[in-house]
Amino acid sequence: MKNNLLINLFALAATVFVANVSAQTKPEAKSDYEFVATVNGSPITQGLLNLNVRALTSQGQKDTPELRQAIKEDLINKELIAQEATRLGLAKEIDFPDQITQLKQNLLLQAFLEEHFKKNPITDAKMREEYDRQRKLMGEGSNATQYRLSQIVVSTETDAIDLIRRIQKGELFGKLAQEYSIDTGSKAQGGALGWVLPGQVIPAVANSLPSMGKGAVSAAPIQTPVGWVIIKVDDKRPFKVPTFEEAKPQLRQALVQQYIAEAVKTLRANARIAQ
Secondary structure (H helix, E strand, O other): OOOOHHHHHHHHHHHHHHHHOOOOOOOOOHHHHOEEEEEOOEEEEHHHHHHHHHHHHOOOOOOOHHHHHHHHHHHHHHHHHHHHHHHOOHHHHOOHHHHHHHHHHHHHHHHHHHHHHHHOOOOHHHHHHHHHHHHHHHOOOOEEEEEEEEEEEEOOHHHHHHHHHHHHOOOOHHHHHHHHOOOHHHHOOOOEEEEEOHHHOOHHHHOOHHHOOOOOEOOOOEEEOOEEEEEEEEEEEEEEOOOHHHHHHHHHHHHHHHHHHHHHHHHHHOOOOOO
16 A cells, blocks of 8 residues: 555655756766856856856756856855854764765766666666556546545554444544554644545455445455555545646656665665665
């Protein structure tokens, strides 16, 4: 029922890659090391300015002198604040080594993705294949029903049956989820999973959804690989499947995330990991 953990861990990096996939990485030019401004003697380089320009143009903004000047002013303002924060001793409160390690990992992940997709570009044909696969999961029709679900996951069927009995007697589903659910991802939100399509949850749960109305709670616990699940349908609504053109950004991101998951699976299988 949960999203793939590996995909979740790298979703942000994949999104950044998708946003920048059309912006080709350029070799560092000598001009990148030239200064566009200094702030109390500290330089702001042309390379830093260019980095910010590429980030914004990849999102659809036009590279204009006005945009570059606005970015330069923003970099000056940030440098002034950074200098003042340092003067106030706030730098001591930041764990720079760990922050730098994380930044380095994200940048290397970005480079790893760019290198792969430079050699294996995401074509319309690949996106069409993914589109057809996702449509099949949603159902053969052009429309599907989307459900806003909550869940309680417990270890035993006996515990699940007891909780269903308590819910039927009027106890609040969300309160019981926070108290008893073993799913750490949803229990803090009272078991809330948000809006999902039947193809996004395990078959045992998906099969029970069509017969459940808004506000209904599963009459019997559902056995899953992670435990016994009680489902509540908080709401339901028609979901119109987007056209291929409308879905392209999400399809591209899905393919990137799939590659990350496959790459990590292979790397973990060949690595020595001690925890």
